[in-house]
Amino acid sequence: MAEQTLTDVMDAPLAEAPSPRGHAAKRAAILDAAMRVFARDGFAGASIDAIAAEAGVSRQTVYNHVRDKENLFALVVEDATVRQNAGLFATLATFPDRPHDLEAELIAFAQRLAGDCLCSCRSAELQRLVENEGTRYPELFKAWKERGPGRLDAAISARLSRLAQAGLLDVDDPDLASRQFVALVTMDLESTNHLGEDPSPAEVEAAASAGVRTFLRAYRPR
Amino acid sequence: MAEQTLTDVMDAPLAEAPSPRGHAAKRAAILDAAMRVFARDGFAGASIDAIAAEAGVSRQTVYNHVRDKENLFALVVEDATVRQNAGLFATLATFPDRPHDLEAELIAFAQRLAGDCLCSCRSAELQRLVENEGTRYPELFKAWKERGPGRLDAAISARLSRLAQAGLLDVDDPDLASRQFVALVTMDLESTNHLGEDPSPAEVEAAASAGVRTFLRAYRPR
DNA sequence: ACTATTTTGGACAGCATTGTCCAAATCGTC
DNA sequence: GACGATTTGGACAATGCTGTCCAAAATAGT
Numbered sequence: 001m002a003e004q005t006l007t008d009v010m011d012a013p014l015a016e017a018p019s020p021r022g023h024a025a026k027r028a029a030i031l032d033a034a035m036r037v038f039a040r041d042g043f044a045g046a047s048i049d050a051i052a053a054e055a056g057v058s059r060q061t062v063y064n065h066v067r068d069k070e071n072l073f074a075l076v077v078e079d080a081t082v083r084q085n086a087g088l089f090a091t092l093a094t095f096p097d098r099p100h101d102l103e104a105e106l107i108a109f110a111q112r113l114a115g116d117c118l119c120s121c122r123s124a125e126l127q128r129l130v131e132n133e134g135t136r137y138p139e140l141f142k143a144w145k146e147r148g149p150g151r152l153d154a155a156i157s158a159r160l161s162r163l164a165q166a167g168l169l170d171v172d173d174p175d176l177a178s179r180q181f182v183a184l185v186t187m188d189l190e191s192t193n194h195l196g197e198d199p200s201p202a203e204v205e206a207a208a209s210a211g212v213r214t215f216l217r218a219y220r221p222r
Numbered sequence: 223m224a225e226q227t228l229t230d231v232m233d234a235p236l237a238e239a240p241s242p243r244g245h246a247a248k249r250a251a252i253l254d255a256a257m258r259v260f261a262r263d264g265f266a267g268a269s270i271d272a273i274a275a276e277a278g279v280s281r282q283t284v285y286n287h288v289r290d291k292e293n294l295f296a297l298v299v300e301d302a303t304v305r306q307n308a309g310l311f312a313t314l315a316t317f318p319d320r321p322h323d324l325e326a327e328l329i330a331f332a333q334r335l336a337g338d339c340l341c342s343c344r345s346a347e348l349q350r351l352v353e354n355e356g357t358r359y360p361e362l363f364k365a366w367k368e369r370g371p372g373r374l375d376a377a378i379s380a381r382l383s384r385l386a387q388a389g390l391l392d393v394d395d396p397d398l399a400s401r402q403f404v405a406l407v408t409m410d411l412e413s414t415n416h417l418g419e420d421p422s423p424a425e426v427e428a429a430a431s432a433g434v435r436t437f438l439r440a441y442r443p444r
Numbered sequence: 445a446c447t448a449t450t451t452t453g454g455a456c457a458g459c460a461t462t463g464t465c466c467a468a469a470t471c472g473t474c
Numbered sequence: 475g476a477c478g479a480t481t482t483g484g485a486c487a488a489t490g491c492t493g494t495c496c497a498a499a500a501t502a503g504t
Contacts, residue, residue, distance in 0.1 A: 023471095023480065042354060045459060047267030058482045063463065073392065131263060131416050132354065138417075176432055179409055187405040191367065195355050195360075210398055218440035245450065246501090269491060280452045284492065 027065050029055045032078045039125035039196075043133055046120075057165070073133070080126045081144055088117045088152060095159045102168055103216055110185040110208035111136055118182065119189040121198045128194070153178045170221040177219060184211035250285050251277045256298045261347035261418075265355055267293055295355070296362070302348045303366055308373060312337045317381045324390055325438055332430035336421075340404070341411040343420045347389040350416070375400045392443040399441060406433035 033055035037046045048069060052059040066072040090110045096105035117123060126144075134141030156179035163169045171177040188207045192199045199207070246332040255277035259268045272293060288294040291393045313334050318327035339345060348366075363386030379400035393399040410429045414421045421429075 026443075028482085040266045040357060042266055044264055048463085049461080060464095060483080061481055069462075078491080131350065134416065135418055136261065141417070148412075165427065173432075176436075180433075180436055183405050183409040184402060187401055188381060191371075194356065195363070196357055211402075214398075214402055214440045218436045222444070249453085270493085271491080282453075282494095283451060286450075291492075 026055075026061060028073075030062055030065055030195060031076055031079050033057075034072055035080055035125065038073060038076060038129055043069075043136075045130075046073075047056060077126070077130060077140060077144065080122070080129075081147060084121060084123055084126060085148060085151075088148065089155075091117050092155050094154070095156070097159065097162065099163075100198065101169065102163075103212065106216070107208050107212045110181075110212050111204055113182075114185050114189055115201065115204040116136065118186050119193045119199055119204070121193050121196055122197075124193040126192075153182070167221065169219050171193055171219050177215075181211070181215050182217075184215050225378070248277075248283060252279060252284055252294075253298055253301050254280075255345065256294055260295065260298060260351055261295075265291075265351075265358075276408075285353060299348070299352060299362060299366065300307055302351075303369060306307055306339065306345055306348060307370055307373075310370065313339050314374070314377050317378070319381065319384065321385075321390065324385075327433065328438070329430050329434045332403075332434050333426055335404075336407050336411055336430055337423065337426035341407050341415045341421055341426070343415050343418055346412075346415040346418075375404070378403060389443065391441050393441050399437075402440075403433075403437050406437050409433065 030051070034051045037051045037054055040046075041050070048062055049059055051072075052062045055062070066075060070138070074154075091109075093111060094110055096102070099105045130141055130144045153175065155172040160169060160171055160177050160181070161174045164171045164174065169177075185208055188210070189199045189203060191205060234275070244245045252273065256268075259276055262268075263272070270284055271281055273294075274284045277284070284294070288297060308440065315329075316334060317331055318404045321327045350365045352363055374444070379396040382391060382393055382399050382403070383396045386393045386396065390400075407430055411421045411425060414425060
C-alpha cells in the first residue's frame with residue numbers, strides 16, 4: 001500500500017481505520033473540515049492551513065493523517081459518498097410498496113428523498129465538488145455517479161415497475177419514469193441548495209407536491 | 223470610471239469598447255481563452271499565464287486590457303451571458319404559437335432549446351462558473367439567474383398560457399409548467415454536458431421526445 | 445515614411461502555498 | 475507515575491502566482 005490512487009480509494013468499499021487508536025476523532029474532524037473548505041473554496045482554492053484551522057488542528061496533524069492534498073480530497077469524497085449513500089438507501093427503503101393513498105404516500109416519500117438526501121446542502125456540496133474535478137479525475141466522477149444517482153434510478157425504477165404491475169401506474173419505460181420522477185421533484189430545489197443553504201421544509205413540501213402531482217397526471221392509468 | 227466593480231459590469235447592458243482601436247481582436251481572444259481556462263481550472267486554479275498562453279498573447283497584454291483577475295472574470299461572465307442570452311431568445315422566438323401538430327412542433331422546439339442553448343457545453347461551463355463563485359459573489363449569481371433562466375421561464379410560461387387559452391393545453395400554473403417543461407427536456411442531457419462535451423444530436427432528439435411526450439401526457443386536455 | 449499606440453518579453457518584489465523536519469508538549473494507557 | 479504514541483508550533487526551502495515596471499519591437503494610422 002505504498003501508493004494509493006484516487007481510484008483505489010474509490011474502489012475500496014470501506015477502508016478500515018489504519019490507526020486503531022482513539023485519534024480517529026481528529027481524523028473525522030479533519031475530513032469534516034476539509035469537506036467544508038473544499039466545498040467553499042474548491043480544490044485549488046482550498047489551503048491546508050485553512051482546513052487545519054477549520055478542524056481546530058495543527059497543519060502537521062493533517063499531513064500526519066493524510067499524505068497529499070490530492071489524497072485528502074479523495075478521502076473526503078469517499079467519506080461523503082458512503083455517508084450520503086447510506087442515508088439515500090435508508091430513505092429508498094421507505095418507498096410506498098403497498099400504497100393506500102398513492103398520491104399522498106408518493107408525496108411524503110418525495111419529501112423525504114428530496115429534503116433529506118438529494119437536495120440537502122451536503123449533497124449539493126459533494127455533487128459540485130465531484131463535478132468540478134470531474135474533468136481532472138474522470139474516474140472519480142464516474143465512480144460517484146454509478147454508486148449514487150445510478151443506483152438511485154435503478155431502485156426507483158424497480159419500485160415503479162412493481163406499482164405498474166399492480167395496476168397503479170401506467171409506465172412503459174420505468175427507467176425514464178424514474179429519472180423524470182427525480183427531476184420533477186428536485187427541479188425547484190436545486191437553485192436554492194446550490195447556494196449552500198438547505199431548502200426550507202415548506203419549499204420541500206411544495207416541490208414534492210407539485211412534482212408528484214404532475215408525475216401522476218402523466219403516469220396514472222386513465 | 224476609476225472603479226468598476228462586479229455589479230457595475232453586470233448592470234451595464236453592453237459596455238461599449240473603451241479602446242476603439244482595432245486591437246479588439248486581442249480582447250476577444252483574451253476573453254475567449256479566459257472563458258476556457260476558467261471553465262477548466264476554476265477561478266482559483268486558473269493562472270493569468272495560462273490564459274495568456276491560451277490566447278496566444280503576452281501576459282502583459284492581458285493586464286493591459288484587464289485590470290484584475292477579478293475584473294477579467296467579471297468580464298468573461300458578462301460576455302458569455304450576453305452571448306448566450308442572445309441565442310436563447312432567438313431560439314425562444316421559434317416557439318410554436320400556432321401549432322399544427324403540437325407534439326411534433328414542441329419536440330422540435332425542445333430540441334433547439336436544449337441542443338443549441340441550455341445543454342451546450344458553453345452553457346454548462348458558464349453555469350458551473352457562476353455557480354462555483356456564486357458563494358463568493360452572490361450578486362453575480364443572482365444577476366445571471368435573473369437575466370438567463372428567469373426570463374427563460376417567464377417567456378415559456380407566457381407561451382404555455384397562450385396555448386392553454388387556445389384550448390391546446392390544460393395548465394393551471396403556467397410558471398410551474400414552464401419549469402417542468404425545461405426540467406423534463408434537459409434532465410437526461412445534463413450529466414453528459416457537465417463533462418465538457420456537447421450531447422450528440424441523437425441524444426438531444428431522444429431527450430426532447432421523451433420530455434415533451436411526458437409533458438403532454440400530464441398537460442394535454444383530456 | 446513618420447508617429448502614436450500597442451504588444452512583447454523579461455525582470456522583479458511580495459505573497460501564499462505545499463510539503464518536510466524537528467524538538468517540545470500533550471495525551472492515553474498500563 | 476512512567477512510557478509510548480500523538481500532537482503541536484515553528485522554521486524551512488521550493489515553487490507558483492499576482493501585479494508592476496520598463497525598454498525594445500511591432501503594428502496601425504496619416
